[in-house]
Amino acid sequence: MSENHIRNVIEAALLAGGKPLQVAEIAQLFDEEARPEKEQIVEGLRALETEYADRGIELKETASGWRVQIRTAYGREIGRLWPERAQKYSRALLETLALVAYRQPITRAEIESVRGVAVNPNIIKTLMERDWVRVVGHRDVPGHPELLGTTREFLDYFGLRSIDELPPLAELKAMSDINPQLALPALADESGVLVPVAEGDAEGVAVAASPASEPLPEGLPGPGDETVYV
Numbered sequence: 001m002s003e004n005h006i007r008n009v010i011e012a013a014l015l016a017g018g019k020p021l022q023v024a025e026i027a028q029l030f031d032e033e034a035r036p037e038k039e040q041i042v043e044g045l046r047a048l049e050t051e052y053a054d055r056g057i058e059l060k061e062t063a064s065g066w067r068v069q070i071r072t073a074y075g076r077e078i079g080r081l082w083p084e085r086a087q088k089y090s091r092a093l094l095e096t097l098a099l100v101a102y103r104q105p106i107t108r109a110e111i112e113s114v115r116g117v118a119v120n121p122n123i124i125k126t127l128m129e130r131d132w133v134r135v136v137g138h139r140d141v142p143g144h145p146e147l148l149g150t151t152r153e154f155l156d157y158f159g160l161r162s163i164d165e166l167p168p169l170a171e172l173k174a175m176s177d178i179n180p181q182l183a184l185p186a187l188a189d190e191s192g193v194l195v196p197v198a199e200g201d202a203e204g205v206a207v208a209a210s211p212a213s214e215p216l217p218e219g220l221p222g223p224g225d226e227t228v229y230v
Contacts, residue, residue: 001034007044020065020156063155093123101166105136105147
């Protein structure tokens with residue numbers, strides 16, 4: 001089987017899959033008797049990654065696998081394909097998410113201690129409903145408070161392979177213009193046609209953890225300006 005054929009199958013699968021794909025999942029798409037080795041599939045992915053280097057789309061590896069998405073630099077223009085307003089998130093929610101991401105595992109009391117205000121229960125509820133935050137254990141102190149941590153879905157949404165890829169806090173001052181990443185495609189509309197959905201940028205969470213003297217974004221990037229105040 002030629003390298004070109006392997007690369008073309010990989011590309012087609014990533015565009016049609018509607019979700020990040022693992023190398024093992026891609027391998028199962030080939031006939032058993034002609035199935036390429038894992039190394040060949042990885043080489044095909046790397047070749048596509050290089051091929052997309054100067055294009056409007058990019059190949060990105062996240063916690064759940066590989067996906068094709070719109071390059072961040074073009075997110076503002078492509079976002080105009082969806083004129084309806086997407087939800088944005090309040091500063092309080094972003095700060096809470098950032099503390100969980102950077103200091104996990106962390107309790108609600110510890111979040112309140114850092115922020116200096118009580119955590120609105122709706123914030124934690126919203127983060128859990130988005131599958132960005134989950135209970136990962138309990139602190140061994142009186143009351144055994146819940147320990148909060150981020151999820152695989154959080155990593156996928158922000159285009160990260162692991163939590164170690166979050167921008168260092170020392171670099172936050174250089175972050176100002178937050179644009180969305182657009183997964184291509186992400187889900188199906190009512191007619192069954194696959195359409196992309198706006199994705200966030202890891203910097204959106206990182207900036208929310210910046211010092212109080214630095215301006216914070218009103219919410220995660222995306223078309224429209226509706227903000228969820230929780």
